[in-house]
Amino acid sequence: MSISAFMPEPSGEYEKLFNVPVATEAFFGECWEPAAEALGLRWVPLFAPGIEVTKADLPDVLEELAKLKQWAARGLDGDRQALMLARLDRLAEELPKALERDGAVVYIG
Numbered sequence: 001m002s003i004s005a006f007m008p009e010p011s012g013e014y015e016k017l018f019n020v021p022v023a024t025e026a027f028f029g030e031c032w033e034p035a036a037e038a039l040g041l042r043w044v045p046l047f048a049p050g051i052e053v054t055k056a057d058l059p060d061v062l063e064e065l066a067k068l069k070q071w072a073a074r075g076l077d078g079d080r081q082a083l084m085l086a087r088l089d090r091l092a093e094e095l096p097k098a099l100e101r102d103g104a105v106v107y108i109g
Contacts, residue, residue, distance in 0.1 A: 001025045003028055004021045004106065005098075005106050015029075032090045038071070043057070044065075050107060061095065069085060069092075072088065
């Protein structure tokens with residue numbers, strides 16, 4: 001199984017095609033969750049069971065992704081670091097685009 005971001009009620013072609021991979025469940029448990037716990041994050045731990053993100057939530061979610069990116073840059077190395085940083089960058093880049101429409105919801109889980 002894996003964790004990804006998608007739009008459960010898409011409007012338009014972009015939203016229908018929106019799908020951003022986050023992590024496999026194993027990698028999430030191995031790298032993302034320990035980092036989120038160490039950093040005291042609130043949103044990121046909810047990605048595994050699944051959470052809906054709206055435009056109002058976006059600043060907080062992006063702030064946590066930035067903290068997680070800093071942690072990964074210091075706390076990981078090699079392929080694990082490269083993978084996590086790439087996924088964090090893409091998620092942080094795509095979420096604001098997906099949530100431009102009023103009422104849009106992105107499900108991460």
